[in-house]
Amino acid sequence: MPSVCLPDGSSRVISPGLTARELAESIGRKLAQAAIAAVVDGEVRDLSAPLPETENTKVKLLTDRDPEALEVLRHSCAHIMARAVVRLFPGSQLAFGPALENGFYYDIESPTPIREEDFPRIEEEMRRLISLEEPFERFERPVEQARELVRDMGQKLKVEHIDEDLARFPSLSFYRQGEFVDLCRGPHIPHAGKVGAFKLMSLAGAYWKGDAGRQQLQRLYATAFFSQKDLDAYLKQLEEAKKRDHRVLGKQLHLFTISPLAGPGLILWMPKGALIRGLLEQFLRDELVRRGYDPVYTPHVGRLEMYRTSGHFPYYRDAQFPPLYHHPAASALDLLQYRLASGPLDEAREREMGLFLSQASLVIPGYTEAKTPAAKLEATARQAAEILRLHSINLPDFDRAVGSEAQAKALLVWLERQEGYLLKPMNCPHHIQIFKAVQRSYRDLPVRLAEFGTVYRYEQTGELSGMTRVRGFTQDDAHLFVTPEQVEEELRANIELVRFVLKTLGLGDYRVRIGLRAKGSDKYVGSDDDWNAAEAALLRIVKSLDMPHTAEEGEAAFYGPKIDFVVRDCIGREWQLGTVQLDYNLPRRFDLEYIGADNKAHRPVMIHRAPFGSMERFMGILIEHFAGAFPTWLAPEQVRVLPVSEKAAEYARGVEARLRAAGLRATSDLGSDKIGARIRAATLDKVPYMAVVGEKEAQSGGVAARDRVAGDLGTMGVDEFIARLDAEIRARRLPGG
RNA sequence: GCUAGCGUAGCUCAACGGUAGAGCACUGGUUUUGUAAACCAGUGGUUGUGGGUUCAAAUCCCACCGCUAGCUCCA
Numbered sequence: 074m075p076s077v078c079l080p081d082g083s084s085r086v087i088s089p090g091l092t093a094r095e096l097a098e099s100i101g102r103k104l105a106q107a108a109i110a111a112v113v114d115g116e117v118r119d120l121s122a123p124l125p126e127t128e129n130t131k132v133k134l135l136t137d138r139d140p141e142a143l144e145v146l147r148h149s150c151a152h153i154m155a156r157a158v159v160r161l162f163p164g165s166q167l168a169f170g171p172a173l174e175n176g177f178y179y180d181i182e183s184p185t186p187i188r189e190e191d192f193p194r195i196e197e198e199m200r201r202l203i204s205l206e207e208p209f210e211r212f213e214r215p216v217e218q219a220r221e222l223v224r225d226m227g228q229k230l231k232v233e234h235i236d237e238d239l240a241r242f243p244s245l246s247f248y249r250q251g252e253f254v255d256l257c258r259g260p261h262i263p264h265a266g267k268v269g270a271f272k273l274m275s276l277a278g279a280y281w282k283g284d285a286g287r288q289q290l291q292r293l294y295a296t297a298f299f300s301q302k303d304l305d306a307y308l309k310q311l312e313e314a315k316k317r318d319h320r321v322l323g324k325q326l327h328l329f330t331i332s333p334l335a336g337p338g339l340i341l342w343m344p345k346g347a348l349i350r351g352l353l354e355q356f357l358r359d360e361l362v363r364r365g366y367d368p369v370y371t372p373h374v375g376r377l378e379m380y381r382t383s384g385h386f387p388y389y390r391d392a393q394f395p396p397l398y399h400h401p402a403a404s405a406l407d408l409l410q411y412r413l414a415s416g417p418l419d420e421a422r423e424r425e426m427g428l429f430l431s432q433a434s435l436v437i438p439g440y441t442e443a444k445t446p447a448a449k450l451e452a453t454a455r456q457a458a459e460i461l462r463l464h465s466i467n468l469p470d471f472d473r474a475v476g477s478e479a480q481a482k483a484l485l486v487w488l489e490r491q492e493g494y495l496l497k498p499m500n501c502p503h504h505i506q507i508f509k510a511v512q513r514s515y516r517d518l519p520v521r522l523a524e525f526g527t528v529y530r531y532e533q534t535g536e537l538s539g540m541t542r543v544r545g546f547t548q549d550d551a552h553l554f555v556t557p558e559q560v561e562e563e564l565r566a567n568i569e570l571v572r573f574v575l576k577t578l579g580l581g582d583y584r585v586r587i588g589l590r591a592k593g594s595d596k597y598v599g600s601d602d603d604w605n606a607a608e609a610a611l612l613r614i615v616k617s618l619d620m621p622h623t624a625e626e627g628e629a630a631f632y633g634p635k636i637d638f639v640v641r642d643c644i645g646r647e648w649q650l651g652t653v654q655l656d657y658n659l660p661r662r663f664d665l666e667y668i669g670a671d672n673k674a675h676r677p678v679m680i681h682r683a684p685f686g687s688m689e690r691f692m693g694i695l696i697e698h699f700a701g702a703f704p705t706w707l708a709p710e711q712v713r714v715l716p717v718s719e720k721a722a723e724y725a726r727g728v729e730a731r732l733r734a735a736g737l738r739a740t741s742d743l744g745s746d747k748i749g750a751r752i753r754a755a756t757l758d759k760v761p762y763m764a765v766v767g768e769k770e771a772q773s774g775g776v777a778a779r780d781r782v783a784g785d786l787g788t789m790g791v792d793e794f795i796a797r798l799d800a801e802i803r804a805r806r807l808p809g810g
Numbered sequence: 811g812c813u814a815g816c817g818u819a820g821c822u823c824a825a826c827g828g829u830a831g832a833g834c835a836c837u838g839g840u841u842u843u844g845u846a847a848a849c850c851a852g853u854g855g856u857u858g859u860g861g862g863u864u865c866a867a868a869u870c871c872c873a874c875c876g877c878u879a880g881c882u883c884c885a
Contacts, residue, residue, distance in 0.1 A: 178880095189815075277880030278813025285882045289813055292880070320878095324821080333858085333876050389885050428811065499885070533811055533883065534876090542884095630885075718842040745841075746848080753846035767844055777845075785845055 075126040080133045087124060094120040094263070097134050109142040109267060110135045110260050117141050119211055119260040137267075137299035147172035149209060149262040150199075150271050150297035155179045156253040157198035158293070162187065166230045167255065168281055168290050175307070176296030180279050182230065187291055192273045195293075199271065202250075206266030210249045211259060219245040223256055230281065231256050270304035271297035286421050313644060319696035320539040326701050326759060328709075329540065329692075338537040338544035340689050345709035348738075349695075350688055352707050354525055356805075357549055357574065357685075364570060366523040366551055371503035373527055377493035382662055383502040386495055387411055391429050394531050394544075399492040402464040407488055408435045409457040413481035417446030450477040457484060500526035501656075501681060504552040505663050513667040518677065519559050523551035525688065540693035547688040549651070553680040554665070557603065560655065561610040563680055564636070567653055568618060571638055571684040579807045580698065583640035583650075584621035587611050588628030596631050599657030603678070607655050608634050632658030638684060642698040650694075651686035655679075699808065702759040702781065706802040712739040713755040714776075717748050717767030724771040728764055728791060735795045739764075756781050762798060782808070 077096065078084045087096065093111035097104045097120070111118050112133040113125065124130060135142040151170035154177075159165050162183040170179035181187070187195075214222060216235065223231040235256070239245055248257045250265065262268070272295060279292035298304045315321075323329045328346030335341060342350060358368060377396055380386035386396070390411065398404050408430065418426055423446070430437070439452040454477065461468055471483035497503065504522045513520065527547045536542050555563050568585070575581055589608050590597055597604065611634055615622040629635060633655030640648050656679040659665075666674040685691040695703070705711055712732055716725035725741045732739035742751045748765065755763050764776035769788075776794050778786040789797075 186814085275879055276814060279881050280812085283882080285812075289881075291813075294880080331877095337876070383885095385885065392884065425811095432811080530884080535811065535813095535881080536883075538878085632885090715845085717844050720842065745843090747841090747843050748845060749843090750847050751845095756846055763845080765845060769844085779845065 074128070075124070075130070076128050077124060077130045077132040084129060089126050090123045092121055092123050093118065093132065093134065096124065096132065100134075104134060104136075107136040108134045109137060109139075109262055110145045112141065117145060117260050119209075120263050121211065122260075137269075143299070144172045145260055146262055146267060146299060147177040147297050148260075149265070150268050150295070151177040151179050152209070152248065152250060152253070152255055152257070152261070153199050153202050153265055153268065154195065154271075154273070154293060154295055155181065155255065156202060156250060157195050158183065158187065159253065160198055161191070161194055164227070166290075167228055168230045168234075176274065176294060178279075178292050178294045180281070180290040180292050182281075182288070182290045187276065187293065189276055196271075196273055203265045203268050205251070206264045207251050208264045209259075209261035211246055211261070212249065213244045213246050215244050216240055216242060219247070219256065222247070222254070226254065228256075234282075267299070268297055269299045270301040271295060272304060272308070286424075310644065314646065314697075317644070317697040317700045318539075319541075319693040322696050322701040323540070323693075328696065331539075336544070337534070338532060338542070340540055340543055340545070346692065348709045349703060349707050350692060353691070353695075354549075354688070356577075358523075358525075360570065360574060361521075361523050361551070364566065365519075366521040369504065369507055369522050369524050371497075371500060371507070371524060371526060373497060373529075374494045375497050375503060377495050378489065379502045379506075380495050380498070381489070383499075383505075383659060384662060385498050385502070389498065391425075392530050392532070393498050394496045394529050395433065397494045397496075400464075402460050402466065403488060403491045403493060405435060405460055406457060406484055407493075408433055409437070409453055409460070410481050410484040410488060412437075412453045413450060413457070413477040413484065416477055417450065423449070453477070454480050496529040497526075498528055498530055500524060500528060500548065500550045501552055501659060501679070502663075504550075505659060505665065505679075508552075508554050508665060509663065513554070513677075515556060515667055515669045515675070518667060519553050519555040519563055521551055521553045523549075526550045540689045540696075543687075543689050546690065548683040549685045549688065549691075550681075550683045553682070554660075554667075554677040555680060556667075556669075556675070557606065557678055560607060560678055560680070561614065564610060564653065565614050565618070567680075567682055567684065568614065568620070568636075572618075574684075575638075575640060577805055578695065578698075579704075580640045580642065580694075583638055584623070585615055586628070586637040586639055587615065587622060587624040588630070588635045588637065589624055589626050590629050590634065591627035594627075597629070598632050598661070603657055604634070607678075611636060630654055630656075632656045640694075642694065646697075648694050649686075650691070651683040653680060653682040653684065656681055702761075702808060704805065704807050705761045705798060706805045708759070708761050709738065710740055710758065710760045711737050711798065711802075712762045712764055713758075713760045714739060714741040714764045714766060715748060715751050715755065716741070716743060717765065719743075719745075721767050721771050725766050728766055728776060731791055732764070732795065735799070737795065737798060752779065764794065 074086050075089060076084050076086045094105060094108065097108045108120055110120060112135060114131050124132065148171065151172065155167050155170055158181055162185060165181050165183040168180035168182070171177060216239065220232060220235050223235065235245070245256060246258060247254055248259060248261055274294040274296060277292045277294065278289045280289055281287040296307065298307065323346065326345060327343050329343055330341045331337065331339065332341060362368065377386055395404065396407060398407065412426065412430065415426065437452050437456045440449055443449040443452050457480070461471065466487065468483060468487055470486065471480060474480040474483045507522055508520055525547050527545060529545045532542060532544055553563050575583060590604060612624065635652050635654040637652045638650040640650055642648060660676050660679055665677055667677055669675045714725045714729045716722045722743050725743065729739050729741045742755065744751060752763060759781060761781050763779040765779055766776055770776055775788050775790045777788050778794055780786055
């Protein structure tokens with residue numbers, strides 16, 4: 074007899090064909106009404122689906138309290154939204170409409186573009202559909218019939234999807250709601266009335282199947298909840314996050330600015346922001362030195378030759394600022410060489426190349442008109458020859474070269490003789506030179522070279538955002554040169570360092586993500602043994618430290634496995650910080666070695682680590698985490714002295730001087746506003762402490778201390794006030810801690 | 811780079827084809843203040859830049875620059 078096992082441990086015998094809904098009814102009428110879907114053997118299913126006729130099937134009925142139910146609800150709401158759009162915008166083509174962590178979207182191609190002004194109409198239509206409480210009815214069709222069905226509905230994208238990805242399935246499922254039918258795997262809520270509250274959020278472009286080479290669709294973002302209360306709470310949380318936006322607070326509190334004239338994506342640290350950054354750097358540097366790192370400094374540019382050796386140039390050149398050459402012809406020849414070296418390209422890569430070349434303002438006569446890849450390469454070579462001639466560069470090897478490969482090689486020989494520099498995209502090649510400057514013995518290892526190193530990457534314009542996505546940033550970088558046996562210990566020490574520092578800043582809640590090789594792929598460098606050992610070490614460490622972690626195959630860099638740190642801030646948002654990466658590649662490219670105990674040369678393993686990513690990004694995250702109210706040890710202004718009236722101004726100046734002499738960052742506000750207004754100003758400036766002084770304090774020689782959050786702390790002596798702040802600063806106490 | 815939206819005083823915003831305005835901030839004055847906003851006055855703009863349409867453009871059109879939300883990318 075088939076039976077089910079319920080979460081409370083009880084089991085029931087069921088009749089064949091019984092659905093989850095009928096099961097719920099048999100348990101209780103209320104449960105049946107509240108049920109949204111069911112988890113059957115770990116899989117979320119419709120209530121209307123018959124339960125499997127096996128013994129001891131694990132069944133859990135989901136209600137609006139279960140997170141999985143919310144996902145089902147949102148997916149169903151995506152259907153309701155699509156239905157409303159199809160009604161209002163006849164001829165709309167539907168693509169995908171999945172649930173997300175905070176809502177859902179639907180990608181749609183409509184004959185008349187949808188605009189944000191249309192949101193109220195769409196929402197109204199959705200409300201009407203929801204009030205009908207129509208059921209979601211599932212049905213299945215063999216794949217051929219399914220294809221005909223979507224074709225007859227005029228849903229071209231769905232036809233494409235079946236042809237490309239779904240044809241291998243014997244049958245496909247659909248859900249019907251009134252006149253609206255959508256190809257969909259499900260599951261869905263029993264009827265539309267379960268949607269308690271929803272809201273259309275935004276409109277964006279998205280490529281069909283995420284492929285930039287395909288047409289762009291309109292993506293409607295929205296969210297849905299079981300109750301208006303939950304939606305309101307979510308919207309309030311968004312408001313809260315918005316108030317913490319580091320771009321807003323950074324402006325308000327004069328921490329940093331970005332000037333289009335200085336350059337988009339290039340952070341200008343204002344005095345207050347710079348002070349905080351300096352304190353953070355000092356804190357990190359002290360901690361690194363304590364843990365055996367050696368600070369170094371390297372310049373902002375490096376010879377192209379070095380980046381050719383490391384492989385950074387020219388392979389990632391579309392993400393780099395253009396190289397700096399002395400020879401006036403070199404930039405053009407460099408681009409032409411790059412084009413020739415790339416050889417014949419297919420259509421998609423040719424499009425990318427065209428974009429890149431036009432961005433670099435390189436015009437090749439006859440290039441665009443050339444029909445075949447070979448003709449394009451010929452045009453490129455002609456232009457190179459022309460430039461060589463104009464600049465009287467005699468290059469017989471190029472003239473003799475046959476084919477784009479040989480031509481590229483000849484040009485490269487010339488280019489390599491030219492003086493050329495690159496704004497550094499990474500610090501590692503420089504640090505490697507420092508490692509190589511001294512003969513290294515196994516006794517010297519690990520060598521840990523640390524630098525707050527500024528690097529430059531030419532991010533796409535649409536990618537730039539405040540301090541978190543920029544074109545120049547300073548990594549809290551270090552490179553560790555270790556023996557294979559030392560890898561595990563170094564990784565462990567690294568995680569412990571991150572753990573300590575993040576905890577100090579109140580970001581103690583985080584997990585690590587481990588990037589492993591994709592099985593059976595040959596794109597990785599390094600021996601299998603090294604990889605196996607390194608991957609096992611990574612997993613062993615996170616397990617032994619009892620840390621939340623996820624391991625993801627195929628997420629490793631081609632030169633080694635890596636760990637990413639993902640922290641959760643005080644309002645529950647996750648931020649990806651830096652990474653720790655093992656590297657077998659650069660030691661080989663730069664031919665690094667150390668002398669082992671056997672008196673033979675051995676190749677070290679490199680560990681790249683920038684656990685906080687960059688100072689810019691980390692600062693941005695801290696601003697949001699603290700909502701601009703930095704703990705006293707980091708606050709740019711720690712105390713503001715506020716004389717009650719001008720009569721106490723002289724005394725206030727004296728107090729300020731004493732605070733400064735004690736090492737506190739103090740100022741006085743001697744303005745003519747009333748004391749209440751100046752307290753308000755100091756509070757809005759997020760100054761942690763105020764020292765209110767009037768005639769009483771001037772007589773007793775004290776201050777009336779005030780905390781920016783707790784308010785009046787009462788009167789105390791100046792020394793007592795200083796001691797109190799000093800203790801807090803030494804302990805690096807956190808707000809509320 | 812792509813899609814959509816947006817650029818008005820230092821900041822937040824109004825004016826939406828017909829004389830560019832408010833609050834805050836700033837400056838000067840009055841007030842001499844006791845724990846989150848005293849009062850009065852004043853300064854401040856070639857409406858992102860450049861072109862076009864119009865008798866007339868912040869407003870409509872085009873190009874560029876920048877910003878925002880996504881997409882794509884991210885060694």
